[in-house]
Amino acid sequence: MLTAAVLLVDQLTKVWAVAVLEPGVRRPLVGELFGLQLIRNDGAALSIASGMTWVLSLVATAVVVVIVRVSRRLGSRGWAVALGLLLGGALGNLVDRMVREPGPLHGHVIDFLAYWRLFIGNVADIAIVVAAVLVVWLTARGIHVDGTRDDRHHDEDPAEPDDATDGAR
Template sequence: MSEDRPTDHAAVPETGDDAAPQSAAAVPEATETAKPAGRRRLPMLLIIAAVLFGLDLLTKCLAVAFIQPGESVPIIGDFARFTLVRNPGAAFSMATGMTWLLTLIAAAVVIGVIRIGRTLRSLWWAIGLGMVLGGALGNLVDRLFRYPGPLQGHVVDFVAIGWWPVFNVADSAIVCGAILLVALTVFGFEPDGTRSGRKHSEETH
């Protein structure tokens, strides 16, 4: 009896020239799929926000402790000075009759920034959002815990420069952070770390 058996071609892998292109084509696809995304930036965002929040809280406590209402402490002549103001409105004394609404807006900003930050991969966006978050938290604490009560609290402002309305560290952080975010948007820098113009150029080629 012959012991020769038919070869099962389905079970034998192809090793000829026909198999090489398939293997070579599979490698780039796997590499592209496994390409690591940018580093998450939420920790950086939270660190920046915490530092600015702490600085804002400290400077407000010092202002309340050492500056009397109506008193003006010159820093650079009459151009820059410390003066204590209780502000029921928004940054730079705007919308003074809408304290409760501003409180809700500040709370919404805090929640929104944290949600965006969970998927953030751009360092510059993390810096800008961290500044906005730190400033929003600083003024939100005033509105919740300072006189005359929750949702109606007056924000402590103490820095006066020239004709500019009196402001605090939180106001400065919010404005500077917002300017940075607008600039990033205008120049095409995305929160995921890419640049929209460059991404479009790569796709067209």
């Protein structure tokens, strides 16, 4: 459900941006901090790998396949949210690469959310970044995709007896 919502909002906002915004013209919303500026990006984030759209399309397809496979083991709500956001974001940008000009596997991603003068992104990018932060947070807390947790604090709690020495007391 989350994946579908991200994909829908991403694609609807891109349709809106193409219909309303003039390519390359920045519309400030919060001074220089944030604005709207339509660009067509043939690369990845920050226009890295420009001109490598077909490679990025294949990578995004692989990411989608891996997420779908990993999702079969889901036992954690946090991981479900992270993977739902990641899948929705990956699909949002992959749809652009498949259906937008200049053609399948070479389509340019629609970006329109301008942050400072640093980069321009879209809703799919936001979902991917939030997913990445969640993945780091869940991993740091020792929470696995299947819902199991690392027992990192067992040795640190002196009030809890050690199974190996419990019977010796």
